Amino acid sequence: MSTMTTDALPGAAPPPGPDETLLRLIASALATLSRQRTVPNPVYPAKVQNAYNRLVLHCLRRGDESPGSVPEMVRWAAERPLEAWPLDIPDELCAGGAVLVDPQTRLPHQLCLEWEVNAADPAAELFENDRILEALAVCRAAKAPRAYTSFRALLTSRPVLTGAELALLGGDPECGMLLHNVIKRCYEPVPASYLRGGVYRQCERCRCLMVPLHRSGHLCELDRCRRDGTDGTGVELSPQKGGVFQLSRPLRMFVTSPGLAETDLEAGLKEKYGIQAEMWPQYDAYDLRVPLPGGRHWAVDVKDRVNPVLLARTLTPFRTEPPYDRAFLVVPRYRFRENEAYARQFRRNLPDEMSGRITLLDDRAFLRLVGEAVADQPGTQAEGGRHA
Numbered sequence: 001m002s003t004m005t006t007d008a009l010p011g012a013a014p015p016p017g018p019d020e021t022l023l024r025l026i027a028s029a030l031a032t033l034s035r036q037r038t039v040p041n042p043v044y045p046a047k048v049q050n051a052y053n054r055l056v057l058h059c060l061r062r063g064d065e066s067p068g069s070v071p072e073m074v075r076w077a078a079e080r081p082l083e084a085w086p087l088d089i090p091d092e093l094c095a096g097g098a099v100l101v102d103p104q105t106r107l108p109h110q111l112c113l114e115w116e117v118n119a120a121d122p123a124a125e126l127f128e129n130d131r132i133l134e135a136l137a138v139c140r141a142a143k144a145p146r147a148y149t150s151f152r153a154l155l156t157s158r159p160v161l162t163g164a165e166l167a168l169l170g171g172d173p174e175c176g177m178l179l180h181n182v183i184k185r186c187y188e189p190v191p192a193s194y195l196r197g198g199v200y201r202q203c204e205r206c207r208c209l210m211v212p213l214h215r216s217g218h219l220c221e222l223d224r225c226r227r228d229g230t231d232g233t234g235v236e237l238s239p240q241k242g243g244v245f246q247l248s249r250p251l252r253m254f255v256t257s258p259g260l261a262e263t264d265l266e267a268g269l270k271e272k273y274g275i276q277a278e279m280w281p282q283y284d285a286y287d288l289r290v291p292l293p294g295g296r297h298w299a300v301d302v303k304d305r306v307n308p309v310l311l312a313r314t315l316t317p318f319r320t321e322p323p324y325d326r327a328f329l330v331v332p333r334y335r336f337r338e339n340e341a342y343a344r345q346f347r348r349n350l351p352d353e354m355s356g357r358i359t360l361l362d363d364r365a366f367l368r369l370v371g372e373a374v375a376d377q378p379g380t381q382a383e384g385g386r387h388a
Contacts, residue, residue, distance in 0.1 A: 027115035150175035156259030163242025201234030299324035
């Protein structure tokens, strides 16, 4: 069953070793290369050259074959599962034969971006505490929590905007009037590589732009859409006079993707039990505050992460305001189907201070638990809505 409570923790995992540090440098180099829009001088940024040099030196010390160039290092990342790299890292960090770079799109997988930053909130860290944290600061200063909620909803539901739409947000009373400058920095012009046949294509499910494949077809870059069988057709979007803009890739991976899982959970609570959850309460103290019969509240953080080890290591306690009775970490069910040891690996790597403070569940298991909590008190009404 895809559930886990942290009441009993088996033997603690060993601390990260030097090879994990090297892997993080390699992941950061691959992500840096993917974000380049022009050929710099020198050709490879210092971060990329340093990661390559460190990998070659590491291989020489071990007596292993090393990549002959930076492009060959990228080929390794697209063709070699992590377990085949000359690195001493625990099996549970290899993510079941996953590679760092998608061989079809030649873009870093989400796993690569998770390795790039060892933090609970990769989006905030990747942007050097800009954008997301700036939006929080602006909304707090203006005492406008609803503006922050609208901002998060925008990044979740509209990962692609035309130039006209982006400009019009400046007059939007929900969040645009307060946060327009922040919003504009969250979006970037779409490179021509996304065009095929004179049009872009948006994934029908997540609304992100699909990546044209080398021979034919398109592929959504979000794991959740690929795993659920989203086809390669998408919805056509013509180039606009004012340009087309998309969220920067870390925001698409670490805000849009889990944001969709959050809103799916919100919709499930309302549809099944008539419960209206509060989204991102008190400036994102956690993701959902779920009211239950008897005046109880459950706090939920939703994470859509490939690697449970990296997720567990960076987890920190929820903020205590607004108050709650139980805390949950909810992960989409498909992650547990891909890795049957997801919960065990998470538990083994959870910091001691988090023991007993949070319960890990997949999204379906969480909805069932809410149903049991509602059924335990028949004839009562959950705060925020009626229940079935």
